């Protein structure tokens with residue numbers, strides 16, 4: 422399978438997950454605008470720097486661990502850089518992202534993603550990342566990229 426075919430297949434599965442998560446939870450799910458889809462290496466690096474700058478990135482009035490959760494990955498280290506990850510979130514009502522949705526809502530989506538063969542960020546040991554779903558073979562593409570055999574747009 423070519424890289425393009427892999428991405429196309431992944432995006433089709435993400436659509437399935439979104440639709441099934443809607444049917445199961447009763448809430449619509451959308452890809453997080455801007456950062457939730459494809460990220461260039463440059464954009465990823467910017468997020469990484471931001472996450473490690475010791476600032477109150479989530480604007481909750483405290484500098485803590487949550488401020489580093491923008492991303493733990495530098496450019497080229499995230500499946501988002503290979504278009505093989507999406508961050509999807511439930512909507513409490515049309516247009517309103519529900520970041521504070523109960524655990525059960527996230528877990529329903531995660532179980533659906535895993536059923537379809539994706540990796541769910543809710544099961545990451547290093548950093549709980551409930552909205553994150555990724556293709557299990559993205560590291561193979563990363564290896565090709567490192568070897569200069571895959572050029573990213």
Ligand SMILES: [Zn+2]
Nearest residue numbers: 506507508553
């Ligand atoms: Zn993600």
